[in-house]
Amino acid sequence: xxxxxxxxxxxxxxxxxxxxxxxxxxxxxxxxxxxxxxxxxxxxxxxxxxxxxxxxxxxxxxxxxxxxxxxxxxxxxxxxxxxxxxxxxxxxxxxxxxxxxxxxxxxxxxxxxxxxxxxxxxxxxxxxxxxxxxxxxxxxxxxxxxxxxxxxxxxxxxxxxxxxxxxxxxxxxxxxxxxxxxxxxxxxx
Amino acid sequence: xxxxxxxxxxxxxxxxxxxxxxxxxxxxxxxxxxxxxxxxxxxxxxxxxxxxxxxxxxxxxxxxxxxxxxxxxxxxxxxxxxxxxxxxxxxxxxxxxxxxxxxxxxxxxxxxxxxxxxxxxxxxxxxxxxxxxxxxxxxxxxxxxxxxxxxxxxxxxxxxxxxxxxxxxxxxxxxxxxxxxxxxxxxxxxxxxxxxxxxxxxxxxxxxxxx
Numbered sequence: 001x002x003x004x005x006x007x008x009x010x011x012x013x014x015x016x017x018x019x020x021x022x023x024x025x026x027x028x029x030x031x032x033x034x035x036x037x038x039x040x041x042x043x044x045x046x047x048x049x050x051x052x053x054x055x056x057x058x059x060x061x062x063x064x065x066x067x068x069x070x071x072x073x074x075x076x077x078x079x080x081x082x083x084x085x086x087x088x089x090x091x092x093x094x095x096x097x098x099x100x101x102x103x104x105x106x107x108x109x110x111x112x113x114x115x116x117x118x119x120x121x122x123x124x125x126x127x128x129x130x131x132x133x134x135x136x137x138x139x140x141x142x143x144x145x146x147x148x149x150x151x152x153x154x155x156x157x158x159x160x161x162x163x164x165x166x167x168x169x170x171x172x173x174x175x176x177x178x179x180x181x182x183x184x185x186x187x188x189x
Numbered sequence: 190x191x192x193x194x195x196x197x198x199x200x201x202x203x204x205x206x207x208x209x210x211x212x213x214x215x216x217x218x219x220x221x222x223x224x225x226x227x228x229x230x231x232x233x234x235x236x237x238x239x240x241x242x243x244x245x246x247x248x249x250x251x252x253x254x255x256x257x258x259x260x261x262x263x264x265x266x267x268x269x270x271x272x273x274x275x276x277x278x279x280x281x282x283x284x285x286x287x288x289x290x291x292x293x294x295x296x297x298x299x300x301x302x303x304x305x306x307x308x309x310x311x312x313x314x315x316x317x318x319x320x321x322x323x324x325x326x327x328x329x330x331x332x333x334x335x336x337x338x339x340x341x342x343x344x345x346x347x348x349x350x351x352x353x354x355x356x357x358x359x360x361x362x363x364x365x366x367x368x369x370x371x372x373x374x375x376x377x378x379x380x381x382x383x384x385x386x387x388x389x390x391x392x393x394x395x396x397x398x399x400x
Binding site for chain 2 (some may be wrong): 124126134135136138140141142143144145146147148
């Protein structure tokens with residue numbers, strides 16, 4: 001049977017603002033350029049901040065959280081213990097330093113990954129890369145120099161002459177071939 | 190004749206024949222890459238790879254500590270051969286420039302591109318490249334000895350065990366067959382250091398800048 005809502009019920013449904021699923025934090029990232037509102041959103045569960053697609057940010061960002069860039073960003077990004085992900089719509093003109101850097105959008109600047117740098121198929125990078133592991137997916141656009149920083153000990157070495165193919169592959173990264181940046185279809189299988 | 194019906198007096202035009210390009214993958218062991226690896230192991234050098242960047246080449250070259258320059262953006266040689274192409278390669282080459290470097294290039298990987306360039310274009314390319322090389326620089330390239338070569342330039346990759354991987358298409362063109370001595374004349378100061386004829390008719394060349 002239908003029950004007429006009481007005054008207390010209606011007041012609780014109407015005007016109270018809904019708490020966002022992604023809770024903005026006071027300072028998930030720091031920016032050198034002051035902005036009236038926090039330009040990023042942060043997921044409390046995953047510890048990831050997001051620069052939304054409608055955000056254009058200029059300044060330096062540093063912090064202790066992962067960062068996803070969907071909008072535009074200019075300056076420097078320094079998250080040495082965390083990961084940076086540039087989504088396909090992300091446009092970044094900055095030097096990036098992080099543990100893992102994944103680029104699916106456009107980046108103009110140097111990329112320094114202490115663990116790994118991945119340029120995805122849709123990614124476009126103009127700048128130098130320094131990382132112990134770099135994945136260049138088929139179709140990515142890249143202009144610059146790549147250097148494997150030797151201070152990280154996990155860098156694979158080329159096989160010695162006469163070494164079997166299995167040995168050679170074992171000495172390389174353990175990533176599956178599909179994601180290890182195979183050349184274009186026209187180039188090899 | 191009832192309306193809406195057409196009567197053909199002539200035979201309809203036959204369907205045009207379409208030539209399909211079927212890619213074929215090749216694996217062949219290189220005789221010069223073991224030498225290149227030794228060179229890379231001895232000292233850290235800068236490498237210019239004219240082909241597109243791949244993870245395999247990164248592992249091979251950067252694993253030995255080399256700094257590798259890549260460019261497959263519009264305006265690059267890689268994009269001209271493996272991208273949408275260029276209308277006039279000579280005009281394209283006039284606008285092309287080597288990367289801005291801190292020091293001279295130790296090694297240039299030109300792969301098979303000389304087979305797809307006219308001698309005049311090669312001359313222009315070497316003049317442009319001359320400012321980025323020094324005594325001790327090397328150029329690695331391949332020349333096909335077959336009468337016909339793949340219509341589009343194959344894209345080469347190198348495995349850690351010195352096996353070259355590339356694919357050709359079934360459509361072919363006449364091979365220019367630039368003789369090594371002629372190429373040597375085009376490359377100021379460079380001399381043939383090593384030639385290696387591979388099992389599939391491709392000849393590897395390693396040129397060394399002596400003066």
